Amino acid sequence: MKTGTLLKSAALAITVCTLAACTEKKPRTELFNGKDLTGWKVVLREDETVKEPTFVADNGVLHISGQPFGYIRTEQAFSNYTLHLEWRWAGEKGVDSGIFHFLQGEDKVWPMGVQLQMTPQDMGVLMGGIPMEGIEGPFYRKARIVESSPEKPVGEWNCMDFVCREGKIKAFLNGVLVNEANCDAKEGFIGIQSEGGAMDFRNIWVK
Secondary structure: OOHHHHHHHHHHHHHHHHHHHHHOOOOOEEOOOOOOOOOEEEEEOOOOOOOOOOEEEEOOEEEEOOOOOEEEEEOOOEEOEEEEEEEEEOOOOOOOOEEEEEEEOOOOOOOEEEEEEOOOOOOOOEEEOOOEOOOOOOOEEEOOOOOOOOOOOOOOOEEEEEEEEOOEEEEEEOOEEEEEEEEOOOEEEEEEEEOOOOEEEEEEEEO
16 A cells, blocks of 8 residues: 555544544433432431421432422532433422532532522522622522523423533523523532422433
């Protein structure tokens, strides 16, 4: 084989390998194994009147009673990630809950981070103690960017996706961009809130 042909073949092989590397999908990391709370830390407000566990893993679903108030967070901190999860209101009506990003500092109720609000009237609102560009503090609150929220009725499963890159959060609910914000924080724990009512979550992963 001539030298020129060899060089062309080598160049082609390098190009193919480079393209394969660029297009290779990053594997996702399952945050919830569906069986127990491995990889998560529970933080709850003290309430001796509550006897049942607040967070229960059963058959692939994370059940949250809503009492006492608090949250469950990942033991690992994340930056530049995409988070996917599915959720539903598990009681007779829509209730308060939230999904936290960039949690940091002391584990307490309530923590420092950016929360996506999940009440029926405020679904898609971003709020918290971490500064957001263009929003006045010290408690930062950014209204959703769509007129009406696309969540499904009580008891039906919804898909939630977040794209977090260099401090910018984009929140998608059932495929619709409901809010976005530039935040001062770029890294932290991911959390799910318990605040008064029954919620279910499943298929929780990042990549």
